[in-house]
Amino acid sequence: xxxxxxxxxxxxxxxxxxxxxxxxxxxxxxxxxxxxxxxxxxxxxxxxxxxxxxxxxxxxxxxxxxxxxxxxxxxxxxxxxxxxxxxxxxxxxxxxxxxxxxxxxxxxxxxxxxxxxxxxxxxxxxxxxxxxxxxxxxxxxxxxxxxxxxxxxxxxxxxxxxxxxxxxxxxxxxxxxxxxxxxxxxxxxxxxxxxxxxxxxxxxxxxxxxxxxxxxxxxxxxxxxxxxxxxxxxxxxxxxxxxxxxxxxxxxxxxxxxxxxxxxxxxxxxxxxxxxxxxxxxxxxxxxxxxxxxxxxxxxxxxxxxxxxxxxxxxxxxxxxxxxxxxxxxxxxxxxxxxxxxxxxxxxxxxxxxxxxxxxxxxxxxxxxxxxxxxxxxxxxxxxxxxxxxxxxx
Numbered sequence: 001x002x003x004x005x006x007x008x009x010x011x012x013x014x015x016x017x018x019x020x021x022x023x024x025x026x027x028x029x030x031x032x033x034x035x036x037x038x039x040x041x042x043x044x045x046x047x048x049x050x051x052x053x054x055x056x057x058x059x060x061x062x063x064x065x066x067x068x069x070x071x072x073x074x075x076x077x078x079x080x081x082x083x084x085x086x087x088x089x090x091x092x093x094x095x096x097x098x099x100x101x102x103x104x105x106x107x108x109x110x111x112x113x114x115x116x117x118x119x120x121x122x123x124x125x126x127x128x129x130x131x132x133x134x135x136x137x138x139x140x141x142x143x144x145x146x147x148x149x150x151x152x153x154x155x156x157x158x159x160x161x162x163x164x165x166x167x168x169x170x171x172x173x174x175x176x177x178x179x180x181x182x183x184x185x186x187x188x189x190x191x192x193x194x195x196x197x198x199x200x201x202x203x204x205x206x207x208x209x210x211x212x213x214x215x216x217x218x219x220x221x222x223x224x225x226x227x228x229x230x231x232x233x234x235x236x237x238x239x240x241x242x243x244x245x246x247x248x249x250x251x252x253x254x255x256x257x258x259x260x261x262x263x264x265x266x267x268x269x270x271x272x273x274x275x276x277x278x279x280x281x282x283x284x285x286x287x288x289x290x291x292x293x294x295x296x297x298x299x300x301x302x303x304x305x306x307x308x309x310x311x312x313x314x315x316x317x318x319x320x321x322x323x324x325x326x327x328x329x330x331x332x333x334x335x336x337x338x339x340x341x342x343x344x345x346x347x348x349x350x351x352x353x354x355x356x357x358x359x360x361x362x363x364x365x366x367x368x369x370x371x372x373x374x375x376x377x378x379x380x381x382x383x384x385x386x387x388x389x390x391x392x393x394x
Contacts, residue, residue, distance in 0.1 A: 168183045188340060255336045
């Protein structure tokens with residue numbers, strides 16, 4: 001397994017663990033780790049693998065029994081292995097009490113930071129009291145993949161998300177001895193209750209109308225109902241897929257991206273007051289006032305050869321960028337842009353910068369998925385709504 005060289009800030013990790021003490025992700029991680037380690041301890045006690053016939057075998061497997069084990073992060077439901085002779089007893093419970101903090105910190109590092117098998121093996125060695133192989137650590141991390149996959153493919157049937165915010169970022173992933181760029185599609189849904197939730201994570205090898213359609217179909221296969229508004233940038237393939245997959249939904253063009261497009265068409269030395277006039281158009285809270293300022297700006301500058309292109313872009317994309325003004329004023333600001341998703345992408349970028357190249361697609365899904373799961377639980381655990389609105393008037 002490819003080693004990832006990562007600098008770990010212990011103080012930050014300590015703070016993370018303290019904040020996530022009741023985190024369901026941490027409980028799932030430890031449950032899987034404990035079950036895997038106890039399984040290996042039983043194999044070592046028996047001195048034979050499953051169905052292996054050899055002279056060194058000293059007993060045989062005899063199923064499992066369930067045991068609740070209380071830790072500082074909550075009660076874990078474990079499957080404890082048994083042997084026919086009844087003499088096998090996992091040492092993990094007493095050793096965990098001595099190493100709980102170190103293990104939890106390291107396992108959360110693996111998921112939230114992206115950690116090498118070498119660093120993970122140190123924690124397992126502290127827990128088991130002996131050296132373990134790299135393949136064991138690799139298999140241990142792979143055993144945790146179903147936790148992320150279950151979250152990625154959870155049903156959305158009983159939820160309604162009137163607002164869907166989507167974006168993509170590009171990752172470097174190793175595939176067949178080559179490093180390729182893959183698009184990571186992410187979706188945030190704002191529910192009828194006003195809470196935001198990360199509802200989609202999907203990798204593909206390009207960003208086209210077809211890959212965006214695949215992403216939206218992945219959401220719909222999990223019973224996502226048609227959103228009333230989809231907020232995104234103006235990538236042609238994305239816009240085409242929105243119209244194809246969400247017929248009847250309103251597309252809101254991200255105003256931050258739109259302003260960037262307009263400013264990029266202007267000379268670099270354009271006076272600040274001209275840019276401020278454009279920004280003022282999108283500070284309006286009603287369609288009528290925004291249109292009025294837009295028309296004034298175009299009439300004022302369209303004959304200027306240095307600004308004619310900017311006026312053309314403004315006029316062509318204006319209507320798609322003000323659709324959100326049909327909504328109550330108190331929720332417009334957070335729906336004008338994809339900024340909340342851009343901030344989430346920055347969280348991913350911070351991890352990606354130290355990893356640089358993911359060893360494979362599975363590791364990218366594992367690390368990014370765990371990060372998004374953690375962030376999602378943080379959002380859902382707060383009592384504060386992201387948007388305060390009456391679904392009946394949307």
